[in-house]
Amino acid sequence: MAALQTTDLRKAYGATEALKGVSLEVGEGELVGLLGPNGAGKSTLVKIACGLVRPTSGTATVAGAPAGTAAAGRALGYLAELFRFPEWCTADELLALHQRLAGSGGGAAERARLLDLVGLPGEAARPVGTMSKGMQQRLGLAQAMVGSPKLLLLDEPTSALDPAGRHAVRALLEQLRADGVAVLLNSHLLSEVELVCDRVAIIARGAVVAAGTPAELSQAAGVEVDTSSGTRRWEHATREDAPRIVAELVAAGEAVYGVRVLRSSLEDAYLAAVGEAA
Amino acid sequence: MIGVLATFALREALRRRVFAVVAVLSVGFLALYALGVWQAFDIADDFGGGFRGIDAQVVTGATMFGLSMFGTLFLGAVLGVFLTLGVVRGDAERGLLQPVLARPVSRDALLGARLLAAGAVCGGYTLALYCAAMAITGAIGGWWPDRPFSTGLSLALAVIVLSAISLAGSVVMSAAANGIAVFMTFGAGLTAGLLGQIGRALNSDTLTRVSDVTTWLLPFEALYQSALADLTAETVGFTRFALQLGPLGGAREGGPLLYVWAIAYVAVVMVAAAAAFRRRDV
Numbered sequence: 001m002a003a004l005q006t007t008d009l010r011k012a013y014g015a016t017e018a019l020k021g022v023s024l025e026v027g028e029g030e031l032v033g034l035l036g037p038n039g040a041g042k043s044t045l046v047k048i049a050c051g052l053v054r055p056t057s058g059t060a061t062v063a064g065a066p067a068g069t070a071a072a073g074r075a076l077g078y079l080a081e082l083f084r085f086p087e088w089c090t091a092d093e094l095l096a097l098h099q100r101l102a103g104s105g106g107g108a109a110e111r112a113r114l115l116d117l118v119g120l121p122g123e124a125a126r127p128v129g130t131m132s133k134g135m136q137q138r139l140g141l142a143q144a145m146v147g148s149p150k151l152l153l154l155d156e157p158t159s160a161l162d163p164a165g166r167h168a169v170r171a172l173l174e175q176l177r178a179d180g181v182a183v184l185l186n187s188h189l190l191s192e193v194e195l196v197c198d199r200v201a202i203i204a205r206g207a208v209v210a211a212g213t214p215a216e217l218s219q220a221a222g223v224e225v226d227t228s229s230g231t232r233r234w235e236h237a238t239r240e241d242a243p244r245i246v247a248e249l250v251a252a253g254e255a256v257y258g259v260r261v262l263r264s265s266l267e268d269a270y271l272a273a274v275g276e277a278a
Numbered sequence: 279m280i281g282v283l284a285t286f287a288l289r290e291a292l293r294r295r296v297f298a299v300v301a302v303l304s305v306g307f308l309a310l311y312a313l314g315v316w317q318a319f320d321i322a323d324d325f326g327g328g329f330r331g332i333d334a335q336v337v338t339g340a341t342m343f344g345l346s347m348f349g350t351l352f353l354g355a356v357l358g359v360f361l362t363l364g365v366v367r368g369d370a371e372r373g374l375l376q377p378v379l380a381r382p383v384s385r386d387a388l389l390g391a392r393l394l395a396a397g398a399v400c401g402g403y404t405l406a407l408y409c410a411a412m413a414i415t416g417a418i419g420g421w422w423p424d425r426p427f428s429t430g431l432s433l434a435l436a437v438i439v440l441s442a443i444s445l446a447g448s449v450v451m452s453a454a455a456n457g458i459a460v461f462m463t464f465g466a467g468l469t470a471g472l473l474g475q476i477g478r479a480l481n482s483d484t485l486t487r488v489s490d491v492t493t494w495l496l497p498f499e500a501l502y503q504s505a506l507a508d509l510t511a512e513t514v515g516f517t518r519f520a521l522q523l524g525p526l527g528g529a530r531e532g533g534p535l536l537y538v539w540a541i542a543y544v545a546v547v548m549v550a551a552a553a554a555f556r557r558r559d560v
Contacts, residue, residue, distance in 0.1 A: 050380040073382030084373035101381035
């Protein structure tokens with residue numbers, strides 16, 4: 001059973017169509033990146049999965065339960081792009097509230113473990129209002145993981161973090177995947193998505209314009225060879241062409257110092273997909 | 279679930295800065311009120327024998343306490359509105375609502391919990407302020423309301439009705455717009471009460487009927503008028519006549535049906551709010 005499945009999901013705000021029939025699947029324990037420019041419909045998609053926004057048509061299910069139902073709510077954890085928590089309460093009180101709402105029996109041990117996991121050990125008694133933006137985002141991550149959900153919906157989870165914090169979150173995502181937790185990661189950071197995600201879906205203007213593994217999305221971009229007469233490039237060559245190219249150069253009397261098989265980055269694939277959609 | 283949310287909302291209400299501000303304002307209000315009551319009874323004693331058949335102690339006590347009830351209603355309303363004006367759209371715009379609603383929490387339960395918490399805090403606050411003002415009046419002037427229980431209950435219920443209106447408004451309006459709308463509604467209710475007072479003085483059936491209909495459509499005003507009426511319900515003769523020339527002229531006894539109507543009104547407002555909330559994207 002898929003952790004998240006959307007079928008022909010549409011959402012219109014008046015005359016504006018935010019989603020135009022998005023079908024997407026996140027398997028159990030799979031880490032899927034959701035990419036797209038601002039206003040592409042990524043957050044709308046995530047909010048529909050959380051039951052915060054009602055789709056105009058189409059279906060969304062979380063662990064087999066229709067999005068927005070109590071069963072779906074019990075199976076997911078959510079960190080919003082605009083994360084805010086009551087400033088008057090402490091980190092521990094916030095997590096305790098979410099434990100009760102999620103029906104988690106983890107108690108104080110779960111709360112301490114989650115704070116430790118997101119790099120906030122010893123901050124349980126600290127009021128949210130005294131935390132930095134980065135600390136609040138970490139707390140948001142801990143909040144999302146309360147109750148050990150099957151699916152995590154993370155909307156820009158590292159937007160307020162420094163490079164060290166981002167690295168820690170990447171490690172955390174890999175750990176979650178190893179634990180069998182499915183993650184839909186909505187991010188603008190292509191390098192982050194490329195590093196950790198099993199699959200990527202690129203959304204532009206409310207539709208999925210490209211999907212696949214990072215390797216599938218990045219395409220062959222030629223072969224580059226360092227020779228005694230300088231660096232030469234074969235733009236349409238692939239990895240399979242490399243031995244032939246080297247053999248021909250050697251036969252022609254060239255000394256070969258290095259060979260590189262070039263691939264376009266996820267960024268190139270993203271720009272191409274988004275550019276085509278525009 | 280409703281208990282979890284109500285407890286959290288209750289703690290929020292008590293720990294937010296607005297509650298501390300209201301507490302300080304309340305102490306100031308009570309101190310000024312005590313000063314006013316002391317002065318009023320002092321002056322009334324000088325006029326005590328000047329008006330045959332009029333009990334100066336009753337007129338002074340009821341008039342001063344009637345005025346304090348307006349202050350109590352106003353402060354209770356301010357607290358109730360501040361605690362509820364941004365519960366849905368306001369909190370959604372700030373990003374506070376989404377993490378909670380992503381949990382297996384029904385929107386009806388969220389609204390119900392917020393009403394319970396606001397009702398407990400505002401109702402409790404209003405009763406506390408009412409009792410404090412009553413104790414001050416009794417201690418300084420030796421005057422007590424004729425029906426202290428129903429007077430306090432009406433006042434607390436009036437604040438809860440206003441909180442329910444504000445909570446419902448938060449579903450469809452931003453916090454600022456909702457705050458303005460609720461206080462304009464509050465003002466409309468008070469104006470309707472004043473119209474009724476003028477209508478009765480001029481013997482105008484039309485004005486009186488418009489006032490009666492409006493105050494029942496905005497039952498916080500009918501409850502306030504009923505609370506004023508209960509203050510001197512057992513007072514008769516020239517003393518009663520003298521009282522009706524003052525701020526208690528707008529008093530109108532509501533009877534038990536008013537309580538039933540007020541509770542039904544809150545229920546209808548909340549059902550409408552829940553229906554709108556279920557359709558709202560956050």
